[in-house]
Amino acid sequence: MVKDKIVVLTGASSGIGALTAGHLARAGALPVLCGRNEERLRQAAAAGGGSAVRVLDVTDDRSVEEAFRSVLEEFGRIDVLINNAGFGLFKRFDETPLEEFRSMMETNYMGIVRCTQAALPAMKKQGRGHIINVASIAGKLATPKSSGYSASKHAVLGLTNALRQELAGSGIAVSAVNPGPINTPFFDQADPDGDYARNIGWIMMKPDRVARRIAGLVERPRDELDLPWLLAAGTRLYQLFPGIASRIAGPMLNKK
Incomplete structure (x- = not known):
């Protein structure tokens, strides 16, 4: 059941986060939108x-602590945490400044650590909850110019x-x-020249499709959701036969 669930979403001022919140609100949930830009x-x-x-x-310890404390004071619980905040920069490894590696890790990974640590004690006290981490196919199938991301x-x-496993x-x-790739403003920063977006336009997903699937996880939890099916199949092939897959698919993956 989604109705009346308190759902905290990070990175919710636009894109996938805002769209997911919309789907959840229409299903009767109570989304709490979190992000850096209050107006948006x-x-x-x-x-x-x-x-x-x-x-x-999500990169600031105190900001995260205060926001989650405020949510718990107002609503008394957190039923679902959707860790969606993140960004990417697509550059060759030897052309990427150390600070950009650090920044992606601070937002994409440590941001999830901070928010999860802030929400988990309340979920344990409740004896129930759901944590949804928005990762990426890129976390399973790396491609050129995406080492940091x-x-x-x-x-x-x-x-x-x-x-x-710890929470089983x-x-x-x-x-x-x-x-996989989604047609959102993510690429304005990750791919300012637009070359990658043009090269993989045929497989780029519509944002609302992804948001709808994420919202569906709140009602029907599962361990993993890989999108789209073609890239999901590719990651499985790569995991089983990395050498063969690299030789066959390597040129196809070099699109940035």
């Missing part, structure tokens, strides 16, 4: 995507898989969502 959060909430907003920077998402998957039997579900 309020616009998203006013458009039907949220019951409340919290200004939150893929590494951060690989870390998210490692964290998710370990946490799921606790009443708290842990899910990973691994989408």
Whole structure:
């Protein structure tokens, strides 16, 4: 059941986060939209995507602690946490400044660590909850010019898989969502020249499709959700036969 669930979403001021919140709100949930831009959060909430907003920077310990404390004070519980905040920069490894590696890891990985640590004690006290981490197919199938981004998402998957085992039997579900390319403003920063987006346009997913599937996990939890099916099949092939898959698919993956 989705109705009346308190769902905290990070990275919810636009894109997948805002769209997911909208689907959940229409299903009767009570989304709490979190992000750095208060004006955009309020616009998203006013458009039907949220019951409340919290200004939150996932890279800042105090900001995360204060936001989650405020949510618990107002609502008394957190039923679902959707860790969606993240960004990517697509550059060759030897052309990527150390600070950019650090920044992606701080947002994409440590942001999830901070938010999960802030929500988990309340979920344990409740004896129920659901943590949904938005990772990426890139965390399973790395491609050229994505070393920093893929590494951060690989870390998210490692964290998710370990946490799921630790929380087995606790009443708290842990899910990973691994989408492939999505037609969102993500690529404005990750791919400013637009070359990658043009090269993989045929497989790029519509944002609402992904948001709808993430919202569906709240009602029907599962361990992992890989999107789209073609890339999901490719990751399985790569995991089983990495050498063969690299030789066959390597040129196809070099699109950035």
